Amino acid sequence: MRIIDKKDFIEFVNLLITKDARTVVGVKAKGDKFIYDELASADELRLDFDVTVLSPKKYFMPPTETLLEYDLSSDFKVMSVNEVTPLIIIGIHPYDLIALQQMETVFRDTYPDANHLLKLERSILIGTNMQNVSPHSFAASMGTATTRYGYDLMLTDIGDSYYVELGSDRGEELLERYARVSMPDESHKKRFEAVINGIVGKFQKKLNFPADELPAILAKTYDSDLWANKAEKCLSCGSCNLVCPTCYCFDVQDVTELNLRKGERIRTWDGCLLEDFAKVATGENFREDRASRYRHRFMRxxxxxxxxxxxxxxxxxxRCASGCLPDIADPVEVYNTLKEEVL
Ligand code: SF4
Ligand code: SF4
Known part of the structure; x- marks a missing residue:
């Protein structure tokens, strides 16, 4: 643990921006919302955000990414592509850190995905405990309102300073190199504990049951009428997939130049709510109706x-609840209703 005064923190961030070779990204205000974007100065950083429009997943699984290039001009040549920009990301809430850990597990499974994993390995993640909570968030019910892992450094606002938890050697080295810090005393520790203990009480949205009951509840409600009733209003827009920090489905396409000699293979975000998601080569669509697509997201x-x-x-x-125009995507509403059905 370390303590960094707020004025020293500003200097720390500005030194990262001007001296470190990595690109510094943080949470910025955009209108009445918050986004992750490259920082030009510490003044732009907003650690009091409630939630960002997209999660930091977009840096490790970009919406569009080239996987390989091919050239048939002479010999058949295929070049793998993995564009990595090492990042320092400042201001990641615990639920998004846990989502990144889940995505790492997914992308390490079966065929480790170098395009995802190398970007993650080369980046430094600086978390921040929540000062404000989105009215749609129910992270406390999912056990993700705080975390003890998944970060290089974790910041907690304790008034005139930040309480900094060290999560890795890389995080500690960053502080040693660029920050003026001190060791916490008893007063710092008490303030830190008070902040942490107060986070869970900030959530308005809650599941009415322990989250570990969810798989069993879903097993019993596969044929519930809820799916069709809710899906009647679904626009199949896919927004609930695209804003989700744990959705990782993608589509792969070959884009060939007009001369038919060169081209590239790209992958783009895809989502199970989109009509074409489950369409296969013969034209068959094995989740053709909206209700089955709607149900699939919750089941998955x-x-x-x-x-x-x-x-x-x-x-x-x-994010899915706030991004859904007809207001049918809120997992708390769906899961609490299903729990009542199985009582
Ligand atoms: S399903 Fe909704 S609430 Fe859950 S992680 Fe995805 S966007 Fe967030
Ligand atoms: S549930 Fe809502 S956000 Fe998701 S596809 Fe349907 S209308 Fe769009």
Missing amino acids: KGKFLHERFGFIACVGCG
Whole structure:
């Protein structure tokens, strides 16, 4: 643990921006929302954000990414592409740190994905405990309101200074190199504990049952009428997938130049709510109706991925609820209703 005064923290961030070789990214205000973007100065950094529009996943799994280039001009040549920009990301809430850990597990599974993993390995993650909570977030119910892992440094605002937890040697080295810090005394520790103990009480949205009951509840409600009733209003826009920090499905396409000699293979974000997601080569679509697509997202988050990896792949950020125009995507509303059905 270390303590860094707020004025020294500003200097620390400005030194990272001007002296470190990595690109410094942080949370900035954009209108009445918050986004991750490159920082030009510490003044732009907003650690009082409630939630960002997209999670930091976008840096490790970009919305569009070239995987390889090919050239048939003479010999058949295929070059793998992995564009890595080492980053320092400042201001990641615990639920998004846990989501990044889940994604790392997914991208290490079966065929480790170098495009994802190398970007993650070369970046420094600086977390921040929540000062404000989105009205849609239910991270406290998912056990993701705080975390003891997944970061290089973790900041907690304790008034005139930040309480800094060291999560890795790389994080400690960063502080040694660029920051003026001191050791915490008893007063710092008490203030830190008071802040941490107060976080759970800030959440308005809650599950009415322990989250580990979710896989069993979903197993019993696969044929519930809720899916079709809710999906009647679904626009199949895919927003709930695209804003989610734990959605990782992608589509792969070959884009060939007009001369038919050169081209590239790209992958782009995809989502199970989109109509074409489950369409296969013969034109068959094995989740053609909206209700089955709508149900699939909840089943996958709360049951299927739990069976495969042992975690519930929803960290309770609430982005899907706030991004859904007809207001049908809120997991708390869906899961609490299903719990009542199985009582
Ligand atoms: S399902 Fe919704 S609440 Fe859960 S992690 Fe994804 S966007 Fe966040
Ligand atoms: S955001 Fe809402 S309307 Fe759009 S696909 Fe998801 S559930 Fe359907």
